[in-house]
Amino acid sequence: MSKLSEILKTSKSMPIEKEVVLNLFCTNNFVSEKFELFFKSHDLTGAQYNVLRILRGQKGVPANLSTIQERMVHKNSNAGRLIDKLIVKGFVKRNICENNRRKIEVTITSEGLDKLTFVDPYVQQLEEELIHGLTEEELILLNKLLEKLRE
Amino acid sequence: MSKLSEILKTSKSMPIEKEVVLNLFCTNNFVSEKFELFFKSHDLTGAQYNVLRILRGQKGVPANLSTIQERMVHKNSNAGRLIDKLIVKGFVKRNICENNRRKIEVTITSEGLDKLTFVDPYVQQLEEELIHGLTEEELILLNKLLEKLRE
C-alpha cells in the first residue's frame, strides 16, 4: 500500500508536480498517523508532546504563551487551551508574570519531565523505524529537497 | 523562513531522523496552507475539491459513499457530511441505488463540472509555483524518497 496509485486507487498517470504534492500529503499522513497513535497510547497528542519538549528546552526559565505558540510546529492549535490540558494532566504549571501581569509564565513540572524521559526513547525508536528504509545520504538529500520546496 | 531551525526558532542540532520527520511536517503544512487558502477563496476545501475530481473521473458512472471514502486522500474526513455540503452548493447530487437500497449513488452536476474546469488551471498554476525551485530530476527523486519512506 505504499505506491501512490495504490493509495489513490487509480491507474491514471498525472503530472509530476501533482504527484509531488499528493506524495507529500500521503507520506505526512502516514507518518503523522503512526505518531498520533503512539502518543494516544501515552495519553498525549503530538502537539502536547512538542510543547513539553519546548518547555524542557527552557531549562527552568518560564515561557509565556506567545513564545510557546511561535515555537510550536503545530502553528494552528491554540496554545492556551493546549496548556490547560497539560495542567489538568499535571505536566505543566502556570503563573502570572510579576513584571508584566499580561503575561503568563508556563513551566514544566517534574511529572512532565518524567513523562518526557519515559516517552522519549520510544519516540526515537519510532523515528528510526520510520526512516529505516533510507540511507544516510538519502535522508540528507530528502531534507534538502523538502527545505528547497519551502523556499 | 524556510530553514527548519528558523521555523522552530531553535539553534539546536538534532538527529537526522527527527529532522526528516519535522521537515516533512513543516513542508506539508506549508503546501497545505497555500492550497487551503486558495480553495477557500473559491468556497471549497481541499477535501471537497478532491471529491469533485474523483466524481468527474467516474465519467457519469455514479459512485457510492464507500468508494468515494476509500479513494479520498483525506482518509479521516467523513464522506457523508462532505457530500452533504457539496449538495448544498449544488455541485453533486445523490440518489438511492435501485438495485441495492443501502447504497447511495453520488454524481457530479454540470455546476460541479463547471466549477472544476474553472478552478483546475489555477490549481495547476499553484502546483507549478510550489515546485518551481526544483528541477525535473529533483522532483523524480523526491517522489522516490517520499514513497520509500512509506514502505
Place this chain on the structure above:
DNA sequence: TTTATATATTTGTGTATACAAATGTTGTCT
C-alpha cells in the same frame, strides 16, 4: 420464515482547529 450476519450509510458526541471578538494590562502621548 425466522434468525443471524454482513454491508452501507447516518447520527451522535467529544475533541480539535480556525478565526474573530472581548478582556485586561502596559506604555505613550498630550
Place this chain on the structure above:
DNA sequence: AGACAACATTTGTATACACAAATATATAAA
C-alpha cells in the same frame, strides 16, 4: 492624570475530525 494604541491572553463560535453507536437493507443459514 486621561485618552489611546499596543500587547498578551481568553473566550466565543462555527466548522472539521475521530470514533462509536444506531439504523436500514441485503444475504445466508437453519
